[in-house]
Amino acid sequence: MQLIGNGGERFDGVREIAVLRGGGLGDLMFAVPAIEALAAAYPEARVTLLGVPLARSVLDGRTDAVHAFEELPLVPGVRESGEGAPSLADFDARTHGRFDLAVQLHGGGRNSNPFLLRLGALHTVGTATEDAEVLERWVRYVYYQHEVLRGLEVVSLAGAAPVTLDPRVRVSDEERLAVRERLGVTDRLVAIHPGATDPRRRWSPERFAAVALARLRAGDDVVLVGDATDVPAAGAIRAALPDELADRLHDRTGELPLSDLPAVLAAADVLVGNDSGPRHLALAVGTPTVGVFWFGNVVNAGPVDRGRHRVHLSYVTRCPVCGIDVTQVGWTAERCEHDPSYVDEVEPAAVLADVADLLATARR
Template sequence: MVRIGNGGERFEGIREIAVLRGGGLGDLMFAMPAIEALAAAYPEARLTLLGTPAAATLLQGRTDAVHAFEELPVAPGVRDSGEGAPDLDEFSARLHGRFDLAVQLHGGGRNSNPFLLRLGARHTVGTATEDAEVLERWVRYVYYQHEVLRGLEVVGLAGADPVTLDPRVAVTDEERAAVRSRLGVTRNLVAMHPGATDPRRRWSPEHFAAVALARIEAGDDVVLVGDDSDRPAASAIVAAVGPAGAARLHDLVGTLPLGELPAVLGAADVMVGDDSGPRHIALAVGARTVGVFWFGNVINAGPLDRGRHRVLMSFVTRCPVCGVDVTQVGWTAERCEHDPSYVDEVTPDRVLAEVEDLLHTR
């Protein structure tokens, strides 16, 4: 038995499990090892993920650990917005008493614990900050902890042991081959996601373009992925590559359906990205990755191995504009209004060296 933290005994008579995990795609990936641990510990139970529609779109048919999905209502600290989202009171009333075990993998619990308790589950486990209502079994939420390990520590309270430390999202060999055929890849395929939700985690488009140009000149194909928010960065990369490399640069930003993103990332020989959802999905589908991280985020979100995944870190400790300490993070930290990149001190040649080494040692 390997368990993160002190853990607890398994609960008896568990037939229905709810897991609360909203947020972005990266947040969902961090929760997957905990979800797989629950599925293994309670093989007779049906596991329902309480999440966003994106979670259902991404995971449908790509995991055996989640059996059903429920879209979260808009609720403070749980889901900020969502067109067509269910009503909070209707959601709570409809699901009240359905679950034997409800698991909170959504932040520190100030908002998510009361939300979870409205479901009336027989047993509850999760995290709690100093000002949060506690659940039946709980562990203190401390910001600096790897999110995968945090989730595994939580489900360990319910007697669930880890089965993997990496998220797993299934992509078939046929899907990979179809993507490479559709793009006309004859050598290597390098995927790139030039974005992140937090502007401070974004590597500049000029740096991404330098890597793309170098790989295209080496005979590789490059595919850009992302949503509409990544359009400015993608357009800058396309412009920098220019007509000479256009045939080998495939811009799918804003046009690739989310359900097809795992297959595209799974087809890549290497994925280059910021600390963002697509990079975490790339890891989950088995792609090799080179990530550009602010060093503080490596603690919470960095990949665990270095045979397949490389991490290049910036060591910015103060805002480049106003000088405020940026190592103090979380809900109580001072947040200035500035959004400069914290990671642009990482140079393209360092990223290229890691890409080349991963291609050489695969």
């Protein structure tokens, strides 16, 4: 058994494990390999994910590593917003004293470690910034580390060795086929996600439109995916395409339930997107991806292999508007008010070359 980092011995008598991981879709995907490692190291234990509703929507029935879900209350630094969230008192009543091991995979611990300690678990592991309260076993939080490896380093403190470096989300062949039939796809399907939570990570819609146009002209179908925030970008992509190709462009932005997104992404032959949650989910369901990244984000979020996943890097080191250094990111970094794209220096031709290569060479 090879542990990551300092590691630690397994705890005895663990039957109930809590894993804290809120945040967005990408954050959830980064935690899945660590959760799988815990499930393998403690096969007799039940693993409960403490997260936001999207976690259940995406993972319920699609992984054997998570056995139960608990929705997080609204707590600064743990969960900032959400309709219908339980009260902190109700959450405490359901969870306090219930777990033998509590695992913090949620940021640097400034807010998440005190929250985790409220559980009253027998054992705790996690990360800690220099100003964070520490847990029973902990590792220093340093911003520039791949998020998957960070999670695996944390669970190694509890004696859990990696079983995979990629998140895995299960989609059946029947689901893939049903999506393609609903869309009327008879050959290749290219998925495009034009959004990202941080506007600085977004490739411009006209660049995505160039990719869509080239693949439509090559005879592929194209499906646009994303939530309501991605609807304007999808509209700009549609407006840039000729009407005669519209029947093979399927816009599902803003209308696709999150629980259906894994199947749609799994039905695609390749996904093109920014450093975003749907790109990470596409990887998890086994779909090859071509990602457009700011170079610093590749350290924390880039795919491991290049046989199925390609990255295109933008080497912007200063804000294009005010010139402030943008390489010192993380908890305490100075942040200007500007949100220009940091990745628009990536050219569509380079992305299209990798799309064509993956369509010819990648094995699902």
